[in-house]
Amino acid sequence: MNTTNEKLVVLRMYDNAVRAEIAKSILDSAGIFCILEGEYMNAIYTPIAFPMRLMVKADDYENATAVLDER
Numbered sequence: 001m002n003t004t005n006e007k008l009v010v011l012r013m014y015d016n017a018v019r020a021e022i023a024k025s026i027l028d029s030a031g032i033f034c035i036l037e038g039e040y041m042n043a044i045y046t047p048i049a050f051p052m053r054l055m056v057k058a059d060d061y062e063n064a065t066a067v068l069d070e071r
Contacts, residue, residue, distance in 0.1 A: 006057045006058065006059065007057070007058045008035070008056065008057060008058070009055065009056065009057075009058045009061055010053045011034070011055065011056045011061060011064050011065065012054045012068070013052065013053050013054070014052045014053075014054065015051050015052075017052060020036055020054060023068055024036055026067060026068060026071055027054075027056065027064055027067060027068070030063075030064075030067045032063060032064050033056065033057055034054060034060075034064065035054075035055050036052050036053070036054055036055070037052065037053040037055055038050050038051060038053055
């Protein structure tokens with residue numbers, strides 16, 4: 001998962017797996033390290049109970065927010 005040992009923070013939460021994957025893809029394309037947490041719980045249980053969390057490094061939070069906001 002986080003091989004750099006830097007703290008990860010929640011950037012956004014999604015109840016829709018497609019939207020979560022699109023956001024992750026946008027950040028990946030921008031060169032921003034990110035992961036999705038809760039993918040499997042979201043698939044098994046209701047997304048409202050277990051939303052997917054898009055996680056980024058704390059240092060990348062503002063840049064990642066700006067990248068997603070311009071989309």
